[in-house]
Amino acid sequence: MSIIEVRNLTKSYRVYKKREGLGESIRGLFKREYKEVEAVKGIDLDVEQGEFVAFLGPNGAGKTTTLKLLSGVINPTSGDATVMGYVPWQRKNEYRRRFALVMGQKNQLWWDLPAKESYRLHQQIYGVPTEQFDSTLDELTDLLDVSRLLDQPVRELSLGERMKMELIAAMLHSPEVLFLDEPTIGLDVIAQHNIQEFLKYYQQKRKITILLTSHYMKDIAALCKRVVIIAGGRIEYDGSLVGIIDKFSSHKIVTLQFAEGHQPSLSHHGEVLEETWPKAKLRIARAEVPRMLSSVLEEHPIEDVSVEDLPLEDVIAELFRETAKESTT
Missing domain, CATH: 3.40.50.300 (P-loop containing nucleotide triphosphate hydrolases)
Structure with missing residues (x-):
């Protein structure tokens, strides 16, 4: 009860x-x-x-x-x-x-x-x-x-x-x-x-x-x-x-480590958050992650890759911003 x-x-x-x-x-x-x-x-x-x-x-x-x-x-x-x-x-x-x-x-x-x-x-x-x-x-x-x-x-x-x-x-x-x-x-x-x-x-x-x-x-x-x-x-x-x-996060954080000497342009794949070559970090829509990884792996030599959820604080902050917009419209 x-x-x-x-x-x-x-x-x-x-x-x-x-x-x-x-x-x-x-x-x-x-x-x-x-x-x-x-x-x-x-x-x-x-x-x-x-x-x-x-x-x-x-x-x-x-x-x-x-x-x-x-x-x-x-x-x-x-x-x-x-x-x-x-x-x-x-x-x-x-x-x-x-x-x-x-x-x-x-x-x-x-x-x-x-x-x-x-x-x-x-x-x-x-x-x-x-x-x-x-x-x-x-x-x-x-x-x-x-x-x-x-x-x-x-x-x-x-x-x-x-x-x-x-x-x-x-x-x-x-x-x-x-x-x-x-x-x-x-x-x-x-x-x-x-x-x-x-x-x-x-x-x-x-x-x-x-x-x-x-x-x-x-x-x-x-x-x-x-x-x-x-x-x-x-x-x-x-x-x-x-x-x-799971419910509110629409993006993932993808970290790529390229082989030495490779510094490809990544902006067409998603939002580039950080570039400290040979590493780069991108913000990618969840549904686009498989396609993006497949494309990058075909085009460039990759030594390591990780896919993570957005920090919880970021997800909640984005939710608050969206609800604030809805309440003012």
């Missing part, structure tokens, strides 16, 4: 159209024009218990809006959704005690107080028994190696240290579902890796369900077997990372 069920979920915003110029600003005080912006356009989604699902998409695609809907922060325009059997926007206390939302650009800890003080407040809000609270806090601080920082004001911590503290705050009440919105944004490579390792270990140990949004492909590759691509408010893909290349 799915722990998260979403059916035809939509969210629209009424946005004020502000025009340039003093005269238009004055007129806007008396008569305002608005436009409808569709952030989410009929999403259907099922997530099983214990899954770690990534949401990918360009800025403004609807990823964060979807997480806010599922966590009950905002109400939908239409559609239905349940998480653990609860309708999120009804905001029942029983539901609030069973999930957590972490937003990489929002703080939930008191800025001028040590994190430990905020944790005590969380304990009271969620009604966590003292023994369970102490045990969970010790486990999380050990895993994230921040025990020494608990008595230090949050404002004195580095960005990576603060994010670790935010994750601890979210997990103190042992949520069954965790929504993560850009948890590693702005972090350096080491901090990103530490957060990734923690999330991977904790999710496997506790079997919690996690929905993650991130712009970092390393986050996705390290943590998630299932990827949902959202673009223009719609789900464009739901499957594995490898499946993205």
Whole structure:
């Protein structure tokens, strides 16, 4: 049975159209024009218990809006959704005690107080028994190696240290579902890796369900077997990372190593990406690769050849560009 069920979920915003110029600003005080912006356009989604699902998409695609809907922060325009059997926007206390939302650009800890003080407040809000609270806090601080920082004001911590503290705050009440919105944004490579390792270990140990949004492909590759691509408010893909290349990549990268002294012109075969003779690298349409290789092998002495898929980041970027064009036409 799915722990998260979403059916035809939509969210629209009424946005004020502000025009340039003093005269238009004055007129806007008396008569305002608005436009409808569709952030989410009929999403259907099922997530099983214990899954770690990534949401990918360009800025403004609807990823964060979807997480806010599922966590009950905002109400939908239409559609239905349940998480653990609860309708999120009804905001029942029983539901609030069973999930957590972490937003990489929002703080939930008191800025001028040590994190430990905020944790005590969380304990009271969620009604966590003292023994369970102490045990969970010790486990999380050990895993994230921040025990020494608990008595230090949050404002004195580095960005990576603060994010670790935010994750601890979210997990103190042992949520069954965790929504993560850009948890590693702005972090350096080491901090990103530490957060990734923690999330991977904790999710496997506790079997919690996690929905993650991130712009970092390393986050996705390290943590998630299932990827949902959202673009223009719609789900464009739901499957594995490898499946993205199979479905959306229309080209291959062909690397040729010629015999010494041979530098043929290759532009008529495809897009030349790199020439470091005797090597050359080309971008070729998938369907044209066999014909191109046959032609080159007939015409020139080749010592080595390799055919690879485009980098995943390039495939996804191209998909985002295409969906952006479609939404503006």
